[in-house]
Amino acid sequence: MKNILKILKEEQKKEGYLSCENLKILAEGENLNLSQVFDVASFYSFIYLEKKGKNKILVCKSIPCYLKGEENILELLQNLLNIKVGEITSDRKFSIELTNCIGCCDTAPAIMINDNVFGNLTEKKLKKVLEKY
């Protein structure tokens, strides 16, 4: 039995997402059923089926972050980047997504940019974080 998730993750490293075309080629190459491949791909939130920004921003919307002002951080972020959740900036540098608990509730509100976590966010800190990218 082939490890489909592993194959998908490996492939995703190339473009940062998997297009329908990608999945088709992958399924054929690996001699797998396309619906089987899509079944796995669509299940996991870290397998992306649409193009994302070069830097994926994930805003934690779970309750501990919500209590500490997640909504303000999200609004600020959307204004700073001039995009909404699910969109990509015109220079393709950033995209914003919402996510469930990332296990940083002790430093809420927190976001992830790619694999890095930034917690205890304030307006000032968020601006500073974005400058790094």
Next chain:
Amino acid sequence: MLEEKIVLKNCGKINPLDINSYIKVGGFSGWKKAKEMETEDIINEIKKSGLRGRGGAGFPTGIKWELCRQSAVSSQQSTSYIICNADEGEVGTFKDRFIIQNDPFTLLEGIIIASLAIGAKKGFIYLREEYHYLYNNLNIAIEQVKNSGFLDDIDIEIIEGAGAYVCGEESALMESIEGKRGDVRFRPPFPPERGLYQLPTIINNVETLMNIPFIILQGAEWFLKFGTEKSKGTKVFSVSGDVKRPGVYELVMGSKLSELLNLAETEDIKFIQVGGASGKIVPRDLIDTVLSFETMLGAGAVIVFNERRGVIDIAERTIDFFQEESCGKCTPCREGTKIIQRTLKKFKDKCAQKSDIKILEDAANIMMIASLCGLGQSAPNIVLDTLMFFKPEYEERIL
């Protein structure tokens, strides 16, 4: 009761990137002792200690190991697996992250001792994708343990998830390691009988495994000194929300919730959620509730809500979470979360009818009875508990 450091004993005292700092404080002494023991004796010691799973379900660890050992022997399987569940996805939980960041060595020692007990040659650490930033350091720890000769009997591999709450459920977790959708399996058979790749498997939470080296080294009798009749040892809590000092606290089992809250420094409290999104609601009047498997515990997430928090708002957000994370395999959970979500929205919009309370209760009860796994069985807790303690907040939103 007091704070007691067993699981977190080495956190902050050792360098998580240097095995020598761990050996200096007595690291791998439990392993050395276990190596000299018969496998049955290792299992019996853990059984005797009364250690129960810290991931939330509280199944006796020693019995799990014994079942796995027995099924490996009786089915004449030479291969069995040990999986460390580091898919900490419960809302408000971050203790396992803290442990891996601060003391990966005790965890690895625990996995190695477990592998000796069940005869596993291969171990996996299922690490949630959100914790990818822990991967490198954990891998460095594994390499150091290997190079120091402690990994001669077993190979340990980190497998990363891909963002799915339900994969913290053991059968979904195994499906995910196999590269499939994280759909929950029908049980029986349970993992000790037929687990990963249909082979005998044990799955233990990070915190559970952290206890193992200490129990083996100091004996079950020592461990039995801590806790209540049915909850031995300590519990590591993740405290967040409306508190001054959010963080990780380790308390003896049976401590009062109020004692934990004192450590985390609260101002005003309306209610507390013990056990994360799937946990139980405790109103302020009941903060002297004891924390144990006999009462309430879950994975130890404690979220505090102050007087200004709306109950419906919190319930709605919690159910949204479950609706999103339900794997969809069983009808009660897939449809139940949607029904509750829809109905709660009516309360939020202040256009609910009296009968909507019954709809909430009915959907919740069916989910609890008939869902396939813990996700669906515990998702309605928030609805039933808030209806029990804060019914007026619902009623004032009825047209």
